[in-house]
Amino acid sequence: MQALGTLSVFSPALHAEPVREPRVMKPRRAAPADAIRPTRAEVNLEALRHNLRVVKRQAGSAEVWAVLKADGYGHGAPAVARTLERAGADGFCVALLEEAVELREAGIRAPVLVMGGYYGGAYDEILANEIVPVVYDLAQIEGFARLVRSQDAPAPVNVHLNIDTGMSRLGVRPRELEAFATRLKDFPEVRVSGLMTHFASADARTTDEIREQMVHFEAATALLARHGVNPTVRHAANSAALLRGEACLDLVRPGIALFGVAPRVPDGDADGGGLPSSRPLASDLKAVMRVRTELVALRDVEAGDAVGYSALFRASRPSRIATIPMGYADGLSRHLTNRGHVLIRGRRAPIVGAVSMDMSMVDVTDIPGVTLRDEAVVLGGQEGPLGKDTISADELAAHGETIPWEVLCAISRRVPRFYREP
Numbered sequence: 049m050q051a052l053g054t055l056s057v058f059s060p061a062l063h064a065e066p067v068r069e070p071r072v073m074k075p076r077r078a079a080p081a082d083a084i085r086p087t088r089a090e091v092n093l094e095a096l097r098h099n100l101r102v103v104k105r106q107a108g109s110a111e112v113w114a115v116l117k118a119d120g121y122g123h124g125a126p127a128v129a130r131t132l133e134r135a136g137a138d139g140f141c142v143a144l145l146e147e148a149v150e151l152r153e154a155g156i157r158a159p160v161l162v163m164g165g166y167y168g169g170a171y172d173e174i175l176a177n178e179i180v181p182v183v184y185d186l187a188q189i190e191g192f193a194r195l196v197r198s199q200d201a202p203a204p205v206n207v208h209l210n211i212d213t214g215m216s217r218l219g220v221r222p223r224e225l226e227a228f229a230t231r232l233k234d235f236p237e238v239r240v241s242g243l244m245t246h247f248a249s250a251d252a253r254t255t256d257e258i259r260e261q262m263v264h265f266e267a268a269t270a271l272l273a274r275h276g277v278n279p280t281v282r283h284a285a286n287s288a289a290l291l292r293g294e295a296c297l298d299l300v301r302p303g304i305a306l307f308g309v310a311p312r313v314p315d316g317d318a319d320g321g322g323l324p325s326s327r328p329l330a331s332d333l334k335a336v337m338r339v340r341t342e343l344v345a346l347r348d349v350e351a352g353d354a355v356g357y358s359a360l361f362r363a364s365r366p367s368r369i370a371t372i373p374m375g376y377a378d379g380l381s382r383h384l385t386n387r388g389h390v391l392i393r394g395r396r397a398p399i400v401g402a403v404s405m406d407m408s409m410v411d412v413t414d415i416p417g418v419t420l421r422d423e424a425v426v427l428g429g430q431e432g433p434l435g436k437d438t439i440s441a442d443e444l445a446a447h448g449e450t451i452p453w454e455v456l457c458a459i460s461r462r463v464p465r466f467y468r469e470p
């Protein structure tokens with residue numbers, strides 16, 4: 049690690065941004081010890097390791113850098129990172145600098161890449177934590193170069209350059225790359241050690257969109273090479289591209305696949321009857337998170353009785369209604385109002401009435417033998433006396449008109465995570 053001071057070494061004339069202490073935010077997540085309520089998320093670490101093995105097999109010779117942004121897709125980034133590092137993940141990618149620092153503080157030694165690219169001038173914090181920044185702007189390159197100069201740091205700072213090949217989000221645009229590459233020569237303190245891009249439609253019906261973006265990426269690579277910029281690694285593939293065996297390059301950046309969700313590809317693709325190469329792989333993945341709670345109240349209602357806010361449900365028959373202590377503030381989408389299900393005794397019970405902030409009601413009329421404290425599974429599998437069933441992140445996403453990524457991230461900080469080694 050390079051020994052680095054703080055930003056105070058800059059003269060004000062050279063450095064316009066205010067000098068400040070490292071200020072990484074660490075919002076606290078509910079810990080198992082806080083779990084008075086029976087609502088909890090169980091994270092299956094063996095399933096996580098299993099998914100890493102599946103992903104590594106598919107990646108072939110490419111390194112696997114696990115994407116753990118947004119607290120490891122809601123699974124708790126420190127525990128997930130420690131598990132994956134021990135199981136052979138080659139590196140980690142996060143969106144925010146504070147997420148990267150959190151991994152370092154959790155003892156992670158593998159490379160950590162910050163993909164978001166917003167550093168607020170905290171360049172010293174990045175180098176001090178040996179974090180690899182993704183850059184797309186000359187101002188960022190200048191920031192690192194200035195830091196190196198002011199500290200006589202011997203080695204150039206390694207950065208990964210993001211190329212916008214069709215996402216229109218972050219990255220140097222191809223038409224600006226020539227000018228960018230020319231200016232890069234003014235900053236020998238910074239070395240472009242990696243080149244990346246990101247796919248907009250890796251889960252589209254065909255792989256045409258991936259291939260088109262790769263054409264731009266190859267052109268960018270060639271242009272940079274003409275300017276003497278030769279990155280050691282190039283990377284592009286997210287879970288969807290990886291599972292299709294596309295664009296694995298030197299390293300892959302899977303996120304959702306590690307958590308057991310295969311991006312769904314619309315049927316009828318032109319790859320030859322439905323992704324023959326990725327389908328078995330996708331079904332190999334195992335869901336990592338299971339969210340469960342328990343019934344805290346039970347009541348019998350008459351036909352015509354209302355349930356929940358705004359009486360969005362009215363019983364059409366004498367019914368048994370159970371209350372679960374989980375609502376939209378926990379990540380159970382309000383879109384599940386009168387639509388979703390939970391698993392009780394191994395069978396589906398419909399959510400009735402409005403999902404409220406902290407609680408929801410389910411109709412257990414057709415589930416014989418229900419008692420208080422029975423387990424209710426909101427996400428994941430359950431085996432009970434009446435059967436065996438699973439509620440997947442895909443199913444919840446379909447009800448909520450969203451995607452499984454959002455379903456996982458939505459499980460909020462007040463739901464404690466319990467790590468399981470089954």
Ligand SMILES: *Cc1c(COP(=O)(O)O)cnc(C)c1O
Pocket residue numbers: 115117163246285286287288301302303304305
């Ligand atoms: C989120 C993200 C990934 C991982 O995407 P998945 O679809 O979850 O595999 C990879 N690269 C970048 C730049 C991302 O933002």
